[in-house]
Amino acid sequence: MDIFASIRRNSLGLGIFAVVTAGIIATTHQLTKQTIADNIVQAQLAAFNEILPTDRYNNELYKAVVTLEADALLGSDEPHHAYLAKMDGKVTAVIFETTAPGGYNGNLELLVAIDKDGIVTGSRIISHKETPGLGDKVDVKKSPWVHSFVGTFLGENSEKQWQVKKDGGKFDQFTGATITPRAVVRAVKNTLTYFDQNKDSLLQR
Structure with a gap:
């Protein structure tokens, strides 16, 4: 019985860890999504402006x-x-x-x-x-x-x-x-x- 109880506790702990980790990843993705998109646009514009004058x-x-x-x-x-x-x-x-x-x-x-x-x-x-x-x-x-x-x-x-x-x-x-x-x-x-x-x-x- 102690073995089964230990397995349940470990499984619960792993499940909580997985949920928390997924939450952190999702939150980080949302927080950095716009920054990444902005950086891509800026890099693209920099390349464009090297080959076509801005005027x-x-x-x-x-x-x-x-x-x-x-x-x-x-x-x-x-x-x-x-x-x-x-x-x-x-x-x-x-x-x-x-x-x-x-x-x-x-x-x-x-x-x-x-x-x-x-x-x-x-x-x-x-x-x-x-x-x-x-x-x-x-x-x-x-x-x-x-x-x-x-x-x-x-x-x-x-x-x-x-x-x-x-x-x-x-x-x-x-x-x-x-x-x-x-x-x-x-x-x-x-x-x-x-x-x-x-x-x-x-x-x-």
């Missing part, structure tokens, strides 16, 4: 999001998001989430900002698995290489220009690592092509 828009950019249907030009068979920068209600630029397949160690995820005239105002690599010291130079924290896209656009000689120098284009590659910059150049060019093909519908939103 180009006056809307809440992170809220002006649209979902784009899967398109090969955006690099995958999954839908992508785009953010519409507006000045007094008129679209002045679009920030695309896009994918660069074919990196040395897999896909790279990018943000590409394109103004209403089809000119890149900036781009950033937001996710990659490239080799440290080689392919990771596409990351702005490692090198300024990604700034080379600022001011670029599709032109008459786009096929030739939109390649790394090793392939006859105008973009630098990295010593010992051509595959990764080649993939990023292709992705930015494809995003520009997507914008060009869908410009009317994007700017009228």
